[in-house]
Amino acid sequence: MNGENISFWEKLGKIDRRWIFLIIGLVVFIPIAFGLRMTVHVSPAVKSAYDTINRLPEGSVVMISIDYDAASMPELQPMLKAILRHCFDKNLKVILINFWPLGLPIGNQGLEEVAREYGKVYGVDYMNLGYRPGDIAVMLRMGTEIRSVFYGDIKGTPLDSLPMMKNIHNYDDIAVVVGLEAGSMGDYWVQYVNARFKQDMILGVTAVMAAGVYPYLQAGQIKGLIGGLKGAAEYEKLVNHPAFGHIGMASQSWAHVVIILFIILGNIGYFMERRRKRGL
């Protein structure tokens, strides 16, 4: 009896990882296929991001920086849409800017989609600057004049022929910059634009980066932080528009539980084996 136990735990410890892969795949897939949902609770960091935008007077300008590409789309696109809904609902003006050229079509697609929902007009209520290479150089130059880097918008239309851009020249004309980040561009936004121009910022980041950028929130360098799909779901809840973020939370919950079960099994196996070795 005892011998069988040992070999079972030992086997479990060296299980082919493809079994783990299969179980994770199923646990994530089943809620999607059957449309299961879960409720979401709002965290202070997301609430603070929401409040920062909510406080802005009508007509203020929000700049949203699309610093991600298709790979991080599942996490950041729902965030973009929720924030856009919030901005358009409050009649704020939106400028999209891109630091990841591969994110250009993705950001634009999200912008046009939400703008259509709210019947907003391009050039009056929102616009897309597009992309210019140079990362930090672009950020710094926009501190004096946006036109020194962006001669035209994403389609090449001169900025001055867009009504909303007439009075927008640099960060002083922008109430909040929202950086949606999948890489190091968020650090640049904070270190260069917030540090030098005292620009109010909110970061929406992939869940992996969230822990790393918490110090910025605590140091007051950013006004709010939206982390991962959960953060997107929380923002969706705040703007009363449950979307993709909510659907994913069920898969998410069960996958977490399964991974924790794996960790527990792994540790039981480890201790059983160690006890056996001590016994010998």
Added chain:
Amino acid sequence: MILFILFSTITVKAFDTPNDGGGSITIKAYNVPETVKKALVYRKTEGDTTYTFAGVMSILSYRYVDANSTIKNGKPYYYRVDFYFPDTVISVESDSPGIAYAQWYDKTKTSSLIFLIVFSTLVLVFIQLAKKDPEGLYIRKIPALDAIDEAVGRSTELGKPTFFVHGLLGITDAGTLAALTILRRVAKKVAEYDTPILVTNFDPIVMTASQETVKQAYTEAGRPDAYNEKNIIYLTYEQFGYTAGVDGLMVREKPGAIFLQGYFFAESLILAETGHSVGAIQIAGTTAKEQLPFFVAACDYVLIGEEMLAASSYIGREPVMLGSVKGADWGKAFLMGVIGIGVVLGTVGAILQSAGNGALMNVFEKILAFF
């Protein structure tokens, strides 16, 4: 309708924007009632008869920086700000014109300058001291660096190649430069053991630097003839294309030792798990704080952040290098001292303030504002 209220308490000042390269004037409003809805700024200069619109003033900070491209240094500009209240509009003109200048020194960077001077002085002094007296220089153990020889050795015994996988940032990143130092050590061992190496690059400039580095290492090991530039390859400048390519190479070439060095993003764990599945000894190093946990979980040895940046000194053990490490440690001690003194001051200040004496707290806040 615009009402001019002469005795309004609002005042507007226009002045040169400090600490900039000129071409910019700051307009600030004082004593603005909270009921104001919006504030628009208008500008005129010598020769203009009417004001032209300049921009919207923030009603949180009551500050507007006018950096319009027409603004010339040394020329006076007059400003008028229209404050919109629910029922009326009040126009206020600046009491004197603003004149823009370019500054030669950015005062907001004084704290950075002080730290730069203190830190550089410490490093330089300790380098000089180390040159004079190389005895007694110490550097604490970094197991991941000690494991380099072992990993290459084991890979050789198994008759497998050694892989060196660069991170995703260019040569302007300190971690990448540290990776090159480590590559040099790895390449030297590889040359000595006469075992194959493959260096994969994400960034072409790093590729050229890697080629130079490996070439130097082979020369140092006395085997310049064995150096083959074709073993240092560029893959693609696309994050997951690079990952797919490196993964493919790993499962097919089955390396015995894998070095994952440099700044990685999400691909860190894909690379490390694939490397583990082919049974390689893995030594990772990164300054990407978000990726460190994955390397810690999936690799055999990890250089954590600053440990990586000290690698060149650890490997080289030259007095000059060790001196610079000692200097940097003193720089760290200096910062810890600043934090310690600041915390004590702030705490005592806060306690005194709650007892009714806010003087020390004021000093504390002034010091913080200086940073």
Added chain:
Amino acid sequence: MIEALGIWVAAGLTLAIMSFLYGDNPIYKFAEHLYVGYSAGYWLIYTWHFTIKLMVIQPIAEKQPGAIFLVIPLFFGVLMLTRWFPRIAWMSRWSIAFTVGIGAGLTLTGAIHGYIIPQVKATILPLWTGNGFSSFNNFVIVIGVLTTLIYFFFSRPHTGVLGKTSKVGILFIMVAFGASFGYTVMARISLLIGRLDFLWSSILKLVHFF
């Protein structure tokens, strides 16, 4: 039709990459080689368009102020290409040296102004805030920063007091890593949710199509 074809290709490539989970196989190899080849070409076009065309050709053609200084990077850029000619390949070191110089200068000032000063400032927290809990939090943060910094002391043996505090430091670091890892699990699952959602809706679309 072209849309359906696009969905087929995208769904097929998704499955091809996922097949890597089972092990190396010709389908994955196909996707991998396509990926590396396609993206290498993509970035070549990208570099041409955004770097050479927009940063070099356009400013020179439009005679933008300061365009004359582009001579400097052009000179070093061309020097880099000497690597194709073994006899003068050493000249490319000048270009590497130039890029290293730019990198060193920028990271030095960037690290001090952007990281060290603001983070040190944020750590100078009063340990008494009038509220027990937030005072305790400040205490934990300050201790976390200081002990972690102690762990990164290199020039002294980690024995005695230094050794003990650096042990505390490594425990703090492990907690941070655990938190970061746990937090990330969420992100990774989200990505898979995104992909499986795509696959599932593609299947539904294709079923609908026929």
Added chain:
Amino acid sequence: MLKKQIPLAITFITGVIIVITFFIPHPPFGRLQQDALTWYSVIFGFTMLLGVDSLVRFHYRKLRRREKGWWFSIIFYGGFLLSFITGVVSEVRFGDAFKIGSSFMYFYNTILIPLQSTMFALLAFFIASASYRAFRARNIDATFLLVTAVIVMLGRVPVGYMLWHKLPNLTSWILNVLQLGPMRGIMIGIALGTVAMSLRLILGIERTYLS
């Protein structure tokens, strides 16, 4: 001399100029940091040719020698030419290959996006296998890592709230307070190491690729 001294001098001069001009807003110095980044990009653009050349040759060698799996190198060339040719064609036709609606962007959407996202999504599987294998309470350090990871994993999803309604609060506290100190310590350490390394590079003490 030309091979060693001059590169050291170039690094020294460039580095020092960039550091000094950081503190001078007056033109023309105020813009130098930005310009230097542009210069870097331009040099990068040239070097890209060297990189692509190295990759193309790597596969050419495989083809010529008929190495194992050589025919996959044909796929490599196929992919490379597909993006290169559609890129050149779109660039000529629209003056901008990145214009939405160009053939270049069509293939970007159908080929690159799914490959990229799926590769990224593999992480969900690897993070599970890595947790299973590596999260064993071997010693006190590993136990700290393991326990925190499990708490945060649970605290971030609705299930955690159902298990214990204070769990999300505990998770927030770990993220906002407990892990903040060490993360900041690591960041400051890296920044200090970076400054020291940059100084060594500028002073010519650190010269990996030179001698």
